[in-house]
Amino acid sequence: MLKGPVSVLPVSDSLAAQPDSLQITALPGLPLIQPGDDLVPIILEGVSRAGLALQDGDALVITSKIVSKSEGRIVDLNTVEVSAAAQALAVETRKDPRIVELVLRESAMVSRQAPGVLVTQHRLGFVSANAGIDQSNLKGNDEWALLLPIDPDATARQIQAAVKDKTGTAVGIVISDSHGRPFRMGNVGVAIGVAGIPALLDLRGRDDLFGRPLHISMQGYADLVASAAHLLSGEANEGRPVVHLRGLNFPLVDGRASDLVRPVEQDLYR
Amino acid sequence: MLKGPVSVLPVSDSLAAQPDSLQITALPGLPLIQPGDDLVPIILEGVSRAGLALQDGDALVITSKIVSKSEGRIVDLNTVEVSAAAQALAVETRKDPRIVELVLRESAMVSRQAPGVLVTQHRLGFVSANAGIDQSNLKGNDEWALLLPIDPDATARQIQAAVKDKTGTAVGIVISDSHGRPFRMGNVGVAIGVAGIPALLDLRGRDDLFGRPLHISMQGYADLVASAAHLLSGEANEGRPVVHLRGLNFPLVDGRASDLVRPVEQDLYR
Numbered sequence: 001m002l003k004g005p006v007s008v009l010p011v012s013d014s015l016a017a018q019p020d021s022l023q024i025t026a027l028p029g030l031p032l033i034q035p036g037d038d039l040v041p042i043i044l045e046g047v048s049r050a051g052l053a054l055q056d057g058d059a060l061v062i063t064s065k066i067v068s069k070s071e072g073r074i075v076d077l078n079t080v081e082v083s084a085a086a087q088a089l090a091v092e093t094r095k096d097p098r099i100v101e102l103v104l105r106e107s108a109m110v111s112r113q114a115p116g117v118l119v120t121q122h123r124l125g126f127v128s129a130n131a132g133i134d135q136s137n138l139k140g141n142d143e144w145a146l147l148l149p150i151d152p153d154a155t156a157r158q159i160q161a162a163v164k165d166k167t168g169t170a171v172g173i174v175i176s177d178s179h180g181r182p183f184r185m186g187n188v189g190v191a192i193g194v195a196g197i198p199a200l201l202d203l204r205g206r207d208d209l210f211g212r213p214l215h216i217s218m219q220g221y222a223d224l225v226a227s228a229a230h231l232l233s234g235e236a237n238e239g240r241p242v243v244h245l246r247g248l249n250f251p252l253v254d255g256r257a258s259d260l261v262r263p264v265e266q267d268l269y270r
Numbered sequence: 271m272l273k274g275p276v277s278v279l280p281v282s283d284s285l286a287a288q289p290d291s292l293q294i295t296a297l298p299g300l301p302l303i304q305p306g307d308d309l310v311p312i313i314l315e316g317v318s319r320a321g322l323a324l325q326d327g328d329a330l331v332i333t334s335k336i337v338s339k340s341e342g343r344i345v346d347l348n349t350v351e352v353s354a355a356a357q358a359l360a361v362e363t364r365k366d367p368r369i370v371e372l373v374l375r376e377s378a379m380v381s382r383q384a385p386g387v388l389v390t391q392h393r394l395g396f397v398s399a400n401a402g403i404d405q406s407n408l409k410g411n412d413e414w415a416l417l418l419p420i421d422p423d424a425t426a427r428q429i430q431a432a433v434k435d436k437t438g439t440a441v442g443i444v445i446s447d448s449h450g451r452p453f454r455m456g457n458v459g460v461a462i463g464v465a466g467i468p469a470l471l472d473l474r475g476r477d478d479l480f481g482r483p484l485h486i487s488m489q490g491y492a493d494l495v496a497s498a499a500h501l502l503s504g505e506a507n508e509g510r511p512v513v514h515l516r517g518l519n520f521p522l523v524d525g526r527a528s529d530l531v532r533p534v535e536q537d538l539y540r
Contacts, residue, residue: 021293183539201456228494260454
């Protein structure tokens with residue numbers, strides 16, 4: 001993973017980060033994505049189809065699933081050689097040994113395991129279930145799996161640059177995934193790739209209404225954007241894979257999804 | 271806490287839960303809330319000030335801070351008697367012993383403690399830092415603390431009923447707070463009170479595009495709504511405490527924030 005320096009927001013700019021209103025639109029009529037597809041023209045056609053013209057400061061949230069498909073991250077499970085470690089873990093977790101093998105290949109370490117549950121630290125840094133491997137919306141059977149994109153931060157930067165090149169507009173790009181959570185039920189949207197938009201908003205030192213420094217200091221900004229888009233794109237819904245947001249009024253900070261990964265030494269739960 | 275049955279969404283209705291577009295507006299010009307204030311007329315004035323007229327299916331996200339203030343949940347720290355347990359924990363966590371005392375009074379158990387960190391299971395069920403106790407935007411000094419509302423699910427229901435009574439419209443109400451997370455940096459919006467809108471969306475059994483049941487089954491719906499509103503209301507920002515959402519197209523399920531609390535037996539991290 002390209003791991004840039006943590007890109008957080010200067011205090012002075014953070015005050016710009018609260019819009020009065022926000023318009024969110026799911027891009028209609030996008031085709032099923034095939035390996036090798038160039039997502040940018042497909043997304044720009046969807047923007048036009050929605051009757052929109054991109055403006056500086058717009059944001060596009062793209063589900064990781066179509067990025068993975070365009071990268072050809074589809075694995076035929078019948079070609080997966082299962083290691084002894086994966087076989088043992090598959091028995092413990094009661095999961096398909098081939099999927100467990102792929103999870104281990106995609107992960108730096110196992111965080112928690114239980115019957116039906118396999119939570120790992122992904123090679124991209126974040127902690128999630130099953131390394132984000134997806135079996136839905138593939139080829140209609142259980143014999144295929146979709147891995148997460150190779151380097152979503154880098155892909156987000158490439159898409160951001162290509163959109164700038166084709167349209168002349170500077171838009172924020174978020175590549176989103178759906179994560180479960182400790183303590184809370186239900187999945188939410190998270191950012192696993194970020195470009196041209198803050199990942200973390202640093203409000204440290206910002207005063208409250210009485211001039212007193214805020215205790216709450218950091219906002220998981222790109223995760224909020226991903227979750228807002230999730231209300232339109234839904235779960236694993238390839239029919240609505242790209243969502244457009246206008247009015248965010250975000251400061252021009254080039255964040256990285258890796259900014260949102262809590263360092264192990266700061267994490268009391270890993 | 272009033273703990274109703276888990277209210278999740280019938281599969282048939284879940285298909286209605288993805289809008290094409292969404293408009294989100296921060297209500298302008300709300301006054302500072304004082305103990306005893308009736309929030310409903312204040313919110314309805316804000317809706318008019320925004321040039322909006324409420325419609326069935328709109329949602330209002332209200333920060334817990336103004337609910338707490340209206341309930342008079344402000345504590346003068348100089349009146350707090352510190353127990354021996356709180357004193358010891360304050361030394362370990364390097365926090366104000368009076369705040370630690372209030373955290374313990376508001377909590378069912380301590381989840382994690384470290385220098386600068388005190389995470390507990392709140393009496394309302396969720397796990398969060400410092401029991402959601404807030405010292406910002408109070409009276410301009412450190413001598414006051416604001417506790418979370420007494421029963422945010424019940425308050426959300428009361429507000430939902432009063433809005434229905436005054437305007438004839440059925441709107442969803444979410445009372446939101448800002449939570450940090452294991453594994454990930456930055457706070458996000460979460461729902462701690464819910465009425466007239468789903469808390470969890472149950473997508474179990476819903477087919478994907480190829481007719482294959484989705485693996486991802488549950489969406490933390492009210493948390494997504496709270497996080498979307500968070501993009502406008504910001505952190506601890508009493509100037510933007512109420513956000514209006516139009517277009518969510520949520521099914522008429524009367525959720526509870528308690529639906530979003532993961533049962534201990536299902537939680538591998540608590």
